[in-house]
Amino acid sequence: MKRKLFSVRRAGTALSLLTVALMFAPLSAALAQAFPVKAVRIIVPAEPGGGLDIPARSLAQGLAQRFGQPVFVENVIGAAQQLGVNALVKAAPDGYTVLYGGSTPITIAGNFDPKPPYDARTDLIGVAVVARNPRLIVVSPDVKANTLAEFFTLARQQPGKFFYGSPGIGHSFHLLTELLSTQAGIKMTHVPYKGSAPANRGMLGGEVQFLIQSPEAVAPFLRAGKMRALATLDHTRLEALPEVPTLSQAGARNLDFEEGWHGLYAPVKTPREVLAVIEREVMGLVKTPDFAAKLKSMNFVPVGSGMADIARRLETEFRVWPEVVKASNIQVSRE
Numbered sequence: 001m002k003r004k005l006f007s008v009r010r011a012g013t014a015l016s017l018l019t020v021a022l023m024f025a026p027l028s029a030a031l032a033q034a035f036p037v038k039a040v041r042i043i044v045p046a047e048p049g050g051g052l053d054i055p056a057r058s059l060a061q062g063l064a065q066r067f068g069q070p071v072f073v074e075n076v077i078g079a080a081q082q083l084g085v086n087a088l089v090k091a092a093p094d095g096y097t098v099l100y101g102g103s104t105p106i107t108i109a110g111n112f113d114p115k116p117p118y119d120a121r122t123d124l125i126g127v128a129v130v131a132r133n134p135r136l137i138v139v140s141p142d143v144k145a146n147t148l149a150e151f152f153t154l155a156r157q158q159p160g161k162f163f164y165g166s167p168g169i170g171h172s173f174h175l176l177t178e179l180l181s182t183q184a185g186i187k188m189t190h191v192p193y194k195g196s197a198p199a200n201r202g203m204l205g206g207e208v209q210f211l212i213q214s215p216e217a218v219a220p221f222l223r224a225g226k227m228r229a230l231a232t233l234d235h236t237r238l239e240a241l242p243e244v245p246t247l248s249q250a251g252a253r254n255l256d257f258e259e260g261w262h263g264l265y266a267p268v269k270t271p272r273e274v275l276a277v278i279e280r281e282v283m284g285l286v287k288t289p290d291f292a293a294k295l296k297s298m299n300f301v302p303v304g305s306g307m308a309d310i311a312r313r314l315e316t317e318f319r320v321w322p323e324v325v326k327a328s329n330i331q332v333s334r335e
Contacts, residue, residue, distance in 0.1 A: 045084020093267035095274035107317035126310030
């Protein structure tokens, strides 16, 4: 009899749980349908007016129209972009705070000391890839080389003579230069700066002769003849600079992964239904002709892919960058 009573109680409990589940099942869908009901904040972990900030503001403007709610950009600057990422992971995981950024503070920062105050693998999630930001190899006009092959020949003949700049130790431009130098069998001296703009000033002032930069950061100097572009790290020539060859066309080895892209990220505990809304709207916006044309006008390549693609890209970089740091024997302390 007790056994029968116990069975009835278990059945009643299961029925109650099923009833509760059925009652709350629509809430997830309702949450997604309602989102957003207030302003959305996009954190940009870099200075206003830079290569991250400009496309992020265009994205905010476009999403505001699609969401029917204000979308604003907040620049959270410092610690090699880590302050911005840390602000994201500490934000409420409700979809109302996201981050627009590149991979440096996410897939690279953990290889250096001091370690970031977050674990990028577990504290955040990629929502969408917005655009690719192609890279250019530029040299000072004083360098007696008109092609990348000629530069590599000069550098091999005069080891240590040439100096290269980067936006800082551990930045992707730093690691990319070390990767290319290793592949080419050359040795240059690294001069780290605090950002891309100071690195540009370093070349203009004669402190460095070699830079990897984004096209929008050096376009004015290329037009003025104050820098010379030798190659793009993209697999195809850039629409805005069709005369600049790719790495393979310049006689070097292409990168075996696609570096230089911007993504949108959220705290990892953000409801998947909300993430799906953001993913859908970002992908839809990037694929509109007007927004794609706007990105191209800023020397970006529209992508507009979702969570599966950004997860794949992140996993590749989590594998590649530690290998580059180790192979190049880069000092792993920023102190």
